[in-house]
Amino acid sequence: MIEARAITKRYKDGTLALDGVNFTLNKKTTSIIGRNGAGKTTLLRILSTQLLPTSGTASINGLDVVKAAQDVRNIIVSIPQESKPINYLSPLDNVVLYLSARRMRMSEAKEAAEKAIKTVGLWKVREKISDELSGGMKRKIFVAMAIASKSDVVFLDEPTTGLDPLSRIEVWSAIKAIKGQVILTTHYMEEAQALSDDVLMMDKGKILSQGKVGDLLKPFKGKVRVESTKKKSHSYKVGNTYISYIGKNEAEASVMVGDIIKPITLDDLFIKRGVELEY
Ligand SMILES: Nc1ncnc2c1ncn2[C@@H]1O[C@H](COP(=O)(O)OP(=O)(O)OP(=O)(O)O)[C@@H](O)[C@H]1O
Ligand SMILES: [Mg+2]
Known part of the structure; x- marks a missing residue:
């Protein structure tokens, strides 16, 4: 210990x-x-x-x-x-x-x-x-x-x-x-x-x-990560990419051409905390 x-x-x-x-x-x-x-x-x-x-x-x-x-x-x-x-x-x-x-x-x-x-x-x-x-x-x-x-x-x-x-x-x-x-x-x-x-x-x-x-990762439960070149509501800007965390169904309904959907990993905790602290 x-x-x-x-x-x-x-x-x-x-x-x-x-x-x-x-x-x-x-x-x-x-x-x-x-x-x-x-x-x-x-x-x-x-x-x-x-x-x-x-x-x-x-x-x-x-x-x-x-x-x-x-x-x-x-x-x-x-x-x-x-x-x-x-x-x-x-x-x-x-x-x-x-x-x-x-x-x-x-x-x-x-x-x-x-x-x-x-x-x-x-x-x-x-x-x-x-x-x-x-x-x-x-x-x-x-x-x-x-x-x-x-x-x-x-x-x-x-x-x-x-x-x-x-x-x-x-x-x-x-x-x-x-x-x-x-x-x-x-x-x-x-x-x-x-x-x-x-x-x-x-x-x-x-x-x-x-x-x-x-x-x-509990705060991300049921969500996916959407990476987009366009700003969305509640998205985090990382470089030129807008990252947002939205419910799976919602993501499927709202994705646009060029958006990338990814499953949640520890990377996301990292991104979220990192961006929140920086701005
Ligand atoms: N010998 C040293 N003298 C002065 N500053 C130092 C020294 N070693 C590390 N630092 C500073 O202390 C801070 C923490 O460094 P540390 O090496 O512990 O980070 P780290 O989390 O291991 O980073 P990395 O992921 O890059 O390995 C940094 O700002 C670094 O520049
Ligand atoms: Mg080190």
Whole structure:
């Protein structure tokens, strides 16, 4: 379980990246969503003891991330945004090296690494030089590290950014194989929907909403999204497109040539909240 109380982070240059953040995360997997610069990475870095908050407190399974940082490090694993494996080592060696850095015994490390490499689907390329792997395979090495470390809590910052749709689905199933609690950030709403029991939505250093995907989407129940080049009543302007949310039947009756009707996804929560806050 992860608890944050009034966490604030002001960087040296004055940027207020987190502005009094409060939450409890106790579901198996939580996705943190929010626009570029919302504060997601800052939050993960504080929770994973890599950055000190300016004020406020946070704890992981009852351990304070500042006062008991070393104890927290023993029970978590954190995969930073855009992390790269050591290129001249194989996937297997990357994982073994990581586990031995965590002071796991060599025999145990080898066994755990092999098992995790199998779980994430890298067994065939386990001895290949990592430099010669695809982006998705490289990313899976880190998920294998998370699995093999047997940590209670795993932080993944944008684990599938830049991956093709198939690699992304492969990484998802690897993430599902993690036994501990998972906290991930993502810009892909279908990823948040596919992986998480709980979604935390952030903007400008604040929490906008938290809940199950289904609950967050309740305001859109029975509706569809209509994208139009023409202004409609109650439409949101995004770029040159007017987006409106209307009842399914009503949409069918009122669409015009060129309008696009789409089913509701988490994207819509994002669009609605984003536009409302901006204007
Ligand atoms: N080291 C730093 N010094 C100063 N400002 C920083 C630093 N790191 C981040 N920021 C600022 O803090 C704010 C939050 O950044 P953060 O990286 O946490 O956002 P994010 O939600 O992870 O964004 P993205 O989706 O682009 O990864 C931004 O305004 C950013 O410019
Ligand atoms: Mg980030």
